[in-house]
Amino acid sequence: MADDKLTKIDLVESVYLNTKIEKQDVQKVIDNLLEQLKSSMSDGKTIELRGFGTFEKRLRKGRAKARNPKTGEIVSVEPHYVAVFRPGRELKNAISDLPVDDESK
Known part of the structure; x- marks a missing residue:
């Protein structure tokens, strides 16, 4: 069942392999995106x-x-x-x- 799940770490790895952007930068972008989604939702958007x-x-x-x-x-x-x-x-x-x-x- 674990193969059916994609974690944030897996997502970072996939973006890194497809773009060759540094993993730390990919991690920051994904974390910021998720924070923006959460912030916007909590503002009622x-x-x-x-x-x-x-x-x-x-x-x-x-x-x-x-x-x-x-x-x-x-x-x-x-x-x-x-x-x-x-x-x-x-x-x-x-x-x-x-x-x-x-x-x-």
Whole structure:
């Protein structure tokens, strides 16, 4: 299963191999990009990356009688925002062509 995961370190390595930009510089750019995404989202902005997808906030309704799955206790949940990602058409098309593996169900 670990082969199905791409970490930030893997991403830095891949960009380094494809561009020959120093790894430290690639790491700084990726860290800065992620920080900008987080900062913009926390300011309430929607982030649209054409050809990839859109990051946006969505309001989750509060509930008076939610259940804590760990303890089974009834708790109240206030309305709050969550981050959501909507993939763009190109990303959807790229993923739809992947072969279906019986183990992934």
